[in-house]
Amino acid sequence: MSGALVLNATYEPLCVVPLRRAVVLVLAEKAIVVEAGTEVMHSARTAIRVPSVVRLSRYVRVPYRREVPLTRRGVLDRDGHLCAYCGARADTVDHVRPRSRGGLHVWTNVVAACARCNHRKGDRLLSELGWHLELPPAQPPPTVAVVMGWAKRDPAWQPYLGASPVPREALASPA
Template sequence: MKTLVLNASYEPLGVVSTRRAILLVLSGKASTVAASGALLHSRSVVMDAPSVVLLNQYIKVPRRRIPLTRKSALERYGHVCAYCGKYGDTLDHVVPRARGGTHSWDNVVVACFRCNNHKSDSLLAELGWKLPFELREPDLDMASLISLRWNEPQWDEYTTPWRRHQLQLAG
């Protein structure tokens, strides 16, 4: 079982094992916000297993950049070809590296095998193609990453950005 950990500002920090979450609650470092419904028994205590815990003290989290890897690009673009909209599983440099293009977020898209081979070392203008979106480095949003990796309906109200903002204003 997994537990969502929220910073004191209700910002999602990550996902930990339920055992780790219980240790945080029992040591007074966090409080349970939502229970999973599963009962945990020890020799002297019976408690609900936490599904979401809130840290009692704010933790400053340094903002990092997302490295450009095949896996991160495929996750970001949802395995959708930038050129035809079908399933894509290869990376394509919009400005080919052979023509001075860089391996960076503002030059890499996901493409299907067919489009990638057809484009080859050509520029988009030479083929008459256009991208349906603007290329830019993705924002590191922990809430989005958590909702992509774990499909937990109980966590939706904490990982949805507008809901998280409302909770911050209310709290």
């Protein structure tokens, strides 16, 4: 992996830093390794396992955004780039209740969809098509915004983010 998740002293996610910075934090005793990979970094005098999650030794007060901004990239990341209707690779965003029918542009009304399903659905309601979602779309917690858009996410970060990915089996396919 190319980065490490940094947790506050209270285990709240703060940011993702390059591995080099994470190692410097650990060597300076400003952070403690919580999760480490199998690889080892060597210097002239010491060797350290590559950290994937580090926790700061002291609490840092950081103002958080109260809400995660709604973006196309954020919706695709939340849904794992998979269509909420058929499970294929998603490349568009669909409003569950169409905006033309009073639907709002909010996290709870937007899902990732493949172009085929999005076109097929059009401006109709799911009930009109006989489709349904097993899990309704939800707003991700603010802690997840820390790593949204991070290209390579380490699976070891998941327990510290407070949100588990939506299981693809739980999403309904079109009837």
